[in-house]
Amino acid sequence: MARRNTNRRIGIADVAEKAGVSHATVSRVMNGNAAVDPGIAARVRAAAAELKYQPNPVGRSLALGKTDTIGIVVPDLANPTFQAILRGLSIAAAQDGYRVLIADSSEVTSEEAILAGEARRRCDGVVLCAPRMGDAELEELAPTLHPLVLINRTTVATNTPSLSVDYGQGIQELAQHLVGLGHRRLAFLSGPEHSASNRQRLVGLETFRKEHPEIELQMLHGGSNFDSGHESTEAIIASGATGILAFNDLVAMGLLSGLHEHGVRVPEDISVTGFDDIPFAKYTTPPLTTAAVPINELGSLAWRRMREQIQQAGESTTQAQDEFSPRMEIRKSTAAPALKPA
Amino acid sequence: MARRNTNRRIGIADVAEKAGVSHATVSRVMNGNAAVDPGIAARVRAAAAELKYQPNPVGRSLALGKTDTIGIVVPDLANPTFQAILRGLSIAAAQDGYRVLIADSSEVTSEEAILAGEARRRCDGVVLCAPRMGDAELEELAPTLHPLVLINRTTVATNTPSLSVDYGQGIQELAQHLVGLGHRRLAFLSGPEHSASNRQRLVGLETFRKEHPEIELQMLHGGSNFDSGHESTEAIIASGATGILAFNDLVAMGLLSGLHEHGVRVPEDISVTGFDDIPFAKYTTPPLTTAAVPINELGSLAWRRMREQIQQAGESTTQAQDEFSPRMEIRKSTAAPALKPA
DNA sequence: GAATCATGAGAAAGCGTTTTCTCAGAGCGT
């Protein structure tokens, strides 16, 4: 065996001995599972209190087959969106006595499946944010992870709830907002190539194109963070577009700062929109027009969906596929274009 | 027992049966602990692979007495500082095969000790961020949590490593920076009453006062987030101070936006400084002068200190007390005052 | 060729709980 009895943390046996009962009885009074003589119960409780006994969660987990913990897999903890989801999830889960375990894949897509499996084995369920994972891999992985809640992804398996944001609609509304202001030359500064939510934006913009054939819409490659937005500054200026749809708020902020450095005024010369409405979006200069995603709700709803699955353990009923529609948040980074477009 | 053998997840016994060996042997080949006949080992590995066997971490934890998990207690996951620490910690720990479990106390100081104890029982160690916990409570709690790493707090117990930032020095440097620019009327927009780091700032400012008796320095009550900074706007304007030391970047940003709404120009009318240098500080308008804390390092160093303790389990050696000196980050929110001070 | 030794596999104990099983004793009715 591992450790010969070095002065170990006090366990149920110590309480049992002190109270002069069996450890089964101690367990019973601690969990209130069966009727115990009030006198004995009091004696046990006194002993437990005196010894400051706290049941070992690992032992409990093994016996109970549950850990009261859920895992969350995120691609990048530096992203405010995932931070917010994590926070919402953590707070909601804590309310029900659950804790959350983090697995940050650091954008390494190939690790995501492994991390998720690992997390699932340690926890009672997994919330998976894997925007870049291939569909095939996701389909294969999902059943092995149940209970599972997907964020911004869906599976064909109907017993997996998913929470997603309608990025396609959001980006269309933003584009229409720009058109409504008088812009005729738009550019979309796209996100990571294999991102599912980027694909949704592209699909939305395709629809937009059909409805507005008269509008020029360029597609520029970008990334998902500050720096990539900043790096795209010159390409944006060169594009000649007056209305820029950035992949998200982070990219928009990087772009904003790049444009400022180049002496390009926002919104006088160029209008910029973001996506997500991260907490800082309203504090940029100028405050960022964006599509607001109810990000705190996402986290807490993720927990609710998880809890539903944990409670009805076994019976695999079909689960809700929640979709959130972003809400336009018109601020000061968009305005009518000053120059006449071509 | 809990569950009569409903179609359970496959375990070590299944592999043993399939390979025609005892489960002890399976365990041996999985962990490479003892010499096993190469032929048998191959058979076991084949069986394990075919069954996709993955050892149950809870069982392992119970047998091994370790969970490969550490907990982190934070007062507020919405605060970028704690987000960054969490991230640094998580990434560093993952490198060594450890996961991190979150406990967000939601600023409820009275819960912190309980959460920390809870976390400790589930994990191999705890990183504690509890800026508002009373000193006495901390002293009593610390020994029960070992291995423990304290952030921005210290204990008399020398076997508890702590990582802290020299807020006192940072705030003095910021004040001196303002004085150097010509400001004579300063105001400190303080943080939460019982915050340890706020006390450090106050001590630092006391020193500053002694060195600069000619400078007026007002103390204003505030909080630690956007909103509290925003709410303090009118009090700040009323104070007549031209140089404002905000508790942190969040407060400074709230103040910046409030001043903007009131038509007060920064830095022409009032100079504002923050603290922390959160990622967004350089994107405010104007970019925020602040004292930069090497926040990513804090997280990874926290893990290193934790790992050291976990490795030398038992022998309670005295541990390092690391202190970081903030680095001045002079940006555009501070400048020489336009008006002649009294 | 027998005694010694090394190798390696199975049996079983242990980690700390919960829960089923079992049974002693009390209470009740007739």
Place this chain on the structure above:
DNA sequence: ACGCTCTGAGAAAACGCTTTCTCATGATTC
């Protein structure tokens, strides 16, 4: 006063793994 039910506590099994203990087998040496 006997037998019945019922209450409640202890014994023991189970959760899934690791590791010590034990012992059989085959190799080595004099």
